[in-house]
Amino acid sequence: MRALVAARTHLTAGDITEVRWSSDFRPRAALADRFRDGRVYLAGDAAHVHSPAGGQGLNTSVQDAYNLGWKLGQVLRHGAPVSLLDSYEQERRPVAAYMLGLPTRIHRGEQERGAAAQQLGLGYHEGPLSVGRAGALHSGDRAPDGPTTGGRRLFDVFRGPHFTLLAVGTDTGLPAFDGDGGQVLVHRTGACEAYGKGLFLVRPDGYIGWAGEDASELARHVPRFGLAPVTPC
Structure with missing residues (x-):
């Protein structure tokens, strides 16, 4: 001593x-x-x-x-x-x-x-809410930070109790969420190496709840989160 x-x-x-x-x-x-x-x-x-x-x-x-x-x-x-x-x-x-x-x-x-x-690499790949993959990420991954086209950081976009539908490096059409009361923020940004190309539904806790190349399967999965059905692009 x-x-x-x-x-x-x-x-x-x-x-x-x-x-x-x-x-x-x-x-x-x-x-x-x-x-x-x-x-x-x-x-x-x-x-x-x-x-x-x-x-x-x-x-x-x-x-x-x-x-x-x-x-x-x-x-x-x-x-x-x-x-x-x-x-x-x-x-x-x-x-x-x-x-x-x-x-x-x-x-x-x-x-x-x-x-x-x-604990930054923890994920829920085997969890019941994880569906799909796109670009470099699987559903269940922690959504990475990165710059956005508008000069903000993605973590700033995610911050809050809302979901975020993030379109990265793609011009595919984005759906509208019917009567969601502001639960889902839709955000489009340019290429980001950490994501690759695709659509990512980011949960309020910052993890990816759904990922895909386009929104064709999205409407089938959002009700389990309590989100209103989507209007097609």
Whole structure:
């Protein structure tokens, strides 16, 4: 302890004369068997706990809350099918299970912090809401940032509780959403390497819910999100 304090602070080793209080730290890892039981939902530390060594607790909890929050909003306010709420556990529990092991390995010194700890590469490819692919991306990917034709950033376009229908590098016709009450922002932009070419329906939590080369299949999939049917291009 003297060597550590001397190396990290203005104090010298001789300034440390005694330890007046100490305690043992024992990491605990736990994962709830399910994140939903009827009308009861678990999120954050109520659903999963792990060693703080990786620093993912807050990020994972906030992602839980946003994932569940927009789905509750669509069901309660916009008539989405109740089955949309089932996707909360189906999407988030595998992520929590993966993150449970990472901090444990970091705590034990078996793995160093790296890109995995940033959680920017997490996705829902195997989730029930992921349909289609276009360009460089699959449905279920986290929608990347990038410049837009109008000089804004894509993250600025996505920011908010709305869905975004994003057309990248294509002049294909874009549908109108009937009576959606502003739930869907339609945005067209030029080529973007991170996306390639295609149409991407970006969910409120920033993940791609549908992707395709044109809008012909879009009308079949939007009702599960509580979005109004689309008017053909």
